[in-house]
Amino acid sequence: MRIDLSVNGELHALDVEPRTSLLDCLRERLLLTGAHAGCEHGVCGACTVLLDGTPVRSCLMFAVQADGYAITTIEGIAPGPGELSPLQDAFCETHGMQCGYCTPAMILAAHALLIRNAAPTREEIIEAISGNICRCTGYAQIVEAIALAAERMRGLNQPASQT
Amino acid sequence: MSAKSFRFISTDRRVREDRRFVAGKGRFAGDIVLPGTRHVALITSPYPAARILAIHKADALAVTGVHYVLDGRELAGATQPLLAGLDTPKVPRRPLAVDVARYAGEWVAAVVADTRALAEDAAEQVAVDYEPLAFVLDGEEAFAPASPPVHAEHGSNVLLDRTFTWGEVERDFSESSHWLSLRLKWGRSSTVPVETFAVLASWDPWREILDVFASVQMPRFPDQIALALKLPGSGVRVHNDVDVGGSYGVKRGIKHAVLAGYLSRRLGFPVRLIEDRLENMRGGDGHGPERNFDVEAAFDERGVIHSLKLRALDNVGAYAGRSPFQLGKPIGAIVGPYRINSVQYRAIAVTSNKTVQEAVRAFGQAPTNFALERTIEEVARHLNLDRLEVRRRNLIRAEQFPYLIPSGTTYDSGDYHAVIDKVLARADYAELIAERDRLRSVGLLAGIGMAACLEPSGANSTFEPLLNPNNETTTYADSCRINVDVSGAVTATIHTLSAGQGHETLVGCVIGEVLEIDPDCIRVVRPDTLASLPSQSPVGSRMAIMLGGAAFHCAQKLRQRLLAIAAHDLGIAPEQARYENGNVSDANVPQHRRTWTDLVTLAHRHFHRLPAGTEPGLAFTHVMQVPTGGKLPTPDGRVQMYPCFAFEFHLVLMTIDPDLGKPAFVRYFVGHDCGTVINPKIVRGMTMGGIAHGIGAALYEEFAYNPDGQLLAQTFMDYLLPSAHEIPPVEIIHHVTPSPHTVFGQKGSGESGYLGAPAAVASAVNDALAPIGLVANSLPIKIAQLGDMIAKARNS
Numbered sequence: 023m024r025i026d027l028s029v030n031g032e033l034h035a036l037d038v039e040p041r042t043s044l045l046d047c048l049r050e051r052l053l054l055t056g057a058h059a060g061c062e063h064g065v066c067g068a069c070t071v072l073l074d075g076t077p078v079r080s081c082l083m084f085a086v087q088a089d090g091y092a093i094t095t096i097e098g099i100a101p102g103p104g105e106l107s108p109l110q111d112a113f114c115e116t117h118g119m120q121c122g123y124c125t126p127a128m129i130l131a132a133h134a135l136l137i138r139n140a141a142p143t144r145e146e147i148i149e150a151i152s153g154n155i156c157r158c159t160g161y162a163q164i165v166e167a168i169a170l171a172a173e174r175m176r177g178l179n180q181p182a183s184q185t
Numbered sequence: 186m187s188a189k190s191f192r193f194i195s196t197d198r199r200v201r202e203d204r205r206f207v208a209g210k211g212r213f214a215g216d217i218v219l220p221g222t223r224h225v226a227l228i229t230s231p232y233p234a235a236r237i238l239a240i241h242k243a244d245a246l247a248v249t250g251v252h253y254v255l256d257g258r259e260l261a262g263a264t265q266p267l268l269a270g271l272d273t274p275k276v277p278r279r280p281l282a283v284d285v286a287r288y289a290g291e292w293v294a295a296v297v298a299d300t301r302a303l304a305e306d307a308a309e310q311v312a313v314d315y316e317p318l319a320f321v322l323d324g325e326e327a328f329a330p331a332s333p334p335v336h337a338e339h340g341s342n343v344l345l346d347r348t349f350t351w352g353e354v355e356r357d358f359s360e361s362s363h364w365l366s367l368r369l370k371w372g373r374s375s376t377v378p379v380e381t382f383a384v385l386a387s388w389d390p391w392r393e394i395l396d397v398f399a400s401v402q403m404p405r406f407p408d409q410i411a412l413a414l415k416l417p418g419s420g421v422r423v424h425n426d427v428d429v430g431g432s433y434g435v436k437r438g439i440k441h442a443v444l445a446g447y448l449s450r451r452l453g454f455p456v457r458l459i460e461d462r463l464e465n466m467r468g469g470d471g472h473g474p475e476r477n478f479d480v481e482a483a484f485d486e487r488g489v490i491h492s493l494k495l496r497a498l499d500n501v502g503a504y505a506g507r508s509p510f511q512l513g514k515p516i517g518a519i520v521g522p523y524r525i526n527s528v529q530y531r532a533i534a535v536t537s538n539k540t541v542q543e544a545v546r547a548f549g550q551a552p553t554n555f556a557l558e559r560t561i562e563e564v565a566r567h568l569n570l571d572r573l574e575v576r577r578r579n580l581i582r583a584e585q586f587p588y589l590i591p592s593g594t595t596y597d598s599g600d601y602h603a604v605i606d607k608v609l610a611r612a613d614y615a616e617l618i619a620e621r622d623r624l625r626s627v628g629l630l631a632g633i634g635m636a637a638c639l640e641p642s643g644a645n646s647t648f649e650p651l652l653n654p655n656n657e658t659t660t661y662a663d664s665c666r667i668n669v670d671v672s673g674a675v676t677a678t679i680h681t682l683s684a685g686q687g688h689e690t691l692v693g694c695v696i697g698e699v700l701e702i703d704p705d706c707i708r709v710v711r712p713d714t715l716a717s718l719p720s721q722s723p724v725g726s727r728m729a730i731m732l733g734g735a736a737f738h739c740a741q742k743l744r745q746r747l748l749a750i751a752a753h754d755l756g757i758a759p760e761q762a763r764y765e766n767g768n769v770s771d772a773n774v775p776q777h778r779r780t781w782t783d784l785v786t787l788a789h790r791h792f793h794r795l796p797a798g799t800e801p802g803l804a805f806t807h808v809m810q811v812p813t814g815g816k817l818p819t820p821d822g823r824v825q826m827y828p829c830f831a832f833e834f835h836l837v838l839m840t841i842d843p844d845l846g847k848p849a850f851v852r853y854f855v856g857h858d859c860g861t862v863i864n865p866k867i868v869r870g871m872t873m874g875g876i877a878h879g880i881g882a883a884l885y886e887e888f889a890y891n892p893d894g895q896l897l898a899q900t901f902m903d904y905l906l907p908s909a910h911e912i913p914p915v916e917i918i919h920h921v922t923p924s925p926h927t928v929f930g931q932k933g934s935g936e937s938g939y940l941g942a943p944a945a946v947a948s949a950v951n952d953a954l955a956p957i958g959l960v961a962n963s964l965p966i967k968i969a970q971l972g973d974m975i976a977k978a979r980n981s
Contacts, residue, residue: 055216056209058430060379061462065901068379068861096209110207114199117866120874121685122206123380123430148909150325155901157379157431159749159870160938161876161909 030098047085056096067154071135096126119169121157189238214383226304233538233894234320257281275339278504280440287503290467320538324500329845351591354497354813355493361483369965373475380430383606386445387455425711429684473545508542509534511549517826558944593823608856632947638941641827641932644725663731664718669803680717699740726933739807754768812926831859835945846972850913861930881943
């Protein structure tokens with residue numbers, strides 16, 4: 023089946039089997055391997071990507087269903103090669119990961135949260151990442167990373183005295 | 186080693202690995218594809234025990250894009266069985282079942298096709314004729330002589346049954362005024378990483394070498410593949426520059442690698458096997474201990490325990506891997522942090538028709554810690570004494586270190602009372618009790634839990650010779666190599682894979698500390714295993730001690746060489762040369778110096794100015810023996826197991842909803858002493874992650890089976906991994922008692938949190954249930970069970 027996938031602002035014309043999941047399509051056809059397979063039944067969240075800004079499980083969606091949406095993967099988050107977004111940098115600052123396998127999905131879930139809520143409470147952060155399983159960290163440093171990023175992003179472009 | 190200030194060690198530095206992960210640029214095994222790669226799907230046994238009568242391959246082979254269907258007989262004919270820890274030759278373990286399948290989900294045949302989807306389609310076309318056989322699931326039943334043996338040739342289900350007696354157990358029992366006994370159960374769970382096991386194997390017939398890219402954490406991994414495939418050791422090249430998406434002990438993957446390696450050799454193209462979640466949980470051979478404890482304790486009226494008799498029976502599943510050794514490691518901390526005069530320990534490992542057990546975080550120590558802590562609490566209850574006071578009376582005191590325990594291990598250092606006091610002060614223990622009582626007064630079940638536990642660290646494999654007399658392994662080395670190139674840049678090597686432990690950061694930090702240069706300027710790389718020095722992989726909380734130690738000693742060799750070259754070139758005595766920030770000067774005339782650049786140039790280019798006998802260049806290696814290691818066990822089974830012993834004290838306040846049975850954490854404190862902390866971010870993360878895993882093992886996670894031998898937890902909707910909702914904020918209280926055995930005083934922390942969290946949760950649940958007269962002696966204690974227990978107690 024022919025589809026046009028808009029991924030990280032770039033349009034890809036693809037011919038895929040109807041049964042191909044969006045996750046497999048991103049990883050195998052577009053070589054965007056930052057989205058990971060964890061359970062392939064929609065629980066662990068490691069395959070999370072953004073569809074028009076909303077986190078979705080790319081393992082539970084067919085690639086053909088994603089035609090017409092703006093897809094954002096982790097590869098679309100960094101501002102440039104070697105350059106981190108404030109959220110990515112905050113994850114590094116708090117060490118909000120260990121093995122790194124759930125990390126891209128965590129960052130996308132948090133990215134979506136911070137776009138709609140610049141000052142999330144701890145409970146709102148927990149809720150936003152509660153669909154993403156991390157087996158390494160116990161979540162504390164992830165929650166701190168998101169809170170730190172929110173704080174830093176709120177401070178952007180503010181006079182130093184007010185930050 | 187006394188506490189001292191460091192330049193980089195113990196400072197709050199970033200973890201260099203993180204940059205690639207936040208960008209989605211980790212390199213996981215599933216991300217790697219070679220040209221022409223084909224894919225494997227597996228056909229599994231639907232029966233817990235069955236004879237395989239026939240495997241019908243034709244329909245699958247007729248599918249376009251399908252290349253091969255491999256059965257167990259062919260594979261067994263061409264390969265050796267996988268290595269087992271014990272000498273159990275009649276319990277052969279192979280990647281695919283041969284003639285008999287021994288657990289539901291066991292891999293029976295493998296399909297190779299152009300894509301994974303095609304391979305799965307074709308797997309459905311493979312029909313297998315089975316004749317179901319008698320099976321046994323329960324460990325105690327399997328141990329009974331009349332039970333059906335999982336391996337008929339072996340004659341019974343007993344892999345190991347050995348009783349150790351350390352000290353005058355019977356005398357101590359007869360001289361004690363009190364004793365009690367209890368039975369405890371540690372349920373079957375595992376670490377269940379989010380990344381399943383993945384392997385890509387590629388045989389090059391022209392170079393006669395098998396390249397392996399795998400998501401693995403396994404000692405002797407390339408060696409075991411080579412043995413099974415009958416290749417020379419140098420015929421297998423495992424690529425260490427692969428990121429492992431979580432392991433916590435379990436990513437052993439030897440059967441996967443042998444299967445993929447054989448297929449690649451047989452078929453002439455690269456073959457990839459990535460478990461799906463079901464293959465991982467049911468047939469991936471990654472379940473953890475399932476252990477019954479029968480404990481007898483002899484003690485006096487003050488609650489001081491004089492002797493213990495422990496019987497531990499572990500249900501290791503259908504085949505013998507390395508798992509029976511998980512009964513051996515706890516021998517090195519068999520009395521926990523307590524002074525117990527004598528111990529009898531009976532260790533039993535039995536086969537059953539369940540999934541195979543593999544190494545899980547702490548390698549059997551967490552269940553043992555749970556048993557010890559339950560015992561302490563039962564002693565307190567028996568005497569109507571305070572649980573904390575009974576612990577204090579039994580704890581080893583700071584002035585008693587180094588402390589020899591009955592089973593032959595000497596604990597290096599510790600100050601358990603100080604850690605506990607710090608935690609109680611931080612938690613305001615009196616207020617915590619008052620809060621528990623307030624919660625009780627509004628109708629909740631509320632309990633305070635505590636656990637005082639050890640983390641043996643710096644893994645040695647002394648349990649191998651201890652439990653297998655034909656195995657005389659007395660070293661478990663790790664290594665580092667440093668090269669300073671002609672430009673002056675420093676590159677160091679790691680010779681194993683990492684699964685999130687931050688080893689590149691560790692090595693950079695340690696070498697920077699020794700050389701007094703910025704750790705971020707030190708490149709750390711991972712050569713493949715053929716270009717590597719010895720490594721035993723990051724098991725048993727060993728890498729801070731062993732890789733950190735190897736990097737330290739290697740950097741010291743470099744530093745000494747720089748001093749020698751400079752002294753010679755300056756024409757001064759070596760002891761007059763002073764090293765500072767990479768430069769060397771004359772202690773008496775500081776302006777007489779050779780800079781780093783000068784010294785690198787001398788070493789690489791000016792041979793005529795080097796001291797006689799000096800090798801050109803600046804290349805160094807260090808292969809490190811485990812501190813305190815090197816000895817075989819005594820005939821009565823005493824041995825120094827691990828070198829270093831970290832301590833943790835958990836203190837938690839929990840509630841249980843009396844109607845739903847739902848547990849919730851109100852407060853969670855942990856005091857942690859792992860000696861000198863090399864990287865605070867890493868150690869904190871490991872402790873937090875270990876606590877989360879321990880909470881899962883205590884309350885949520887279980888590989889339960891139905892009476893038909895079918896695994897009930899086949900998805901993440903049945904096997905419940907804690908989410909961010911279930912894990913409370915945890916306050917960590919640090920204490921530092923340096924180890925005398927390590928270069929900076931560090932101990933291990935890779936298993937921290939998990940060592941004590943299950944025991945602490947059990948303690949809190951029992952404190953909460955005590956007012957209604959209930960005792961929980963089995964883990965996990967799941968919501969439904971709690972709800973049923975509470976309802977039953979209230980109705981009676």
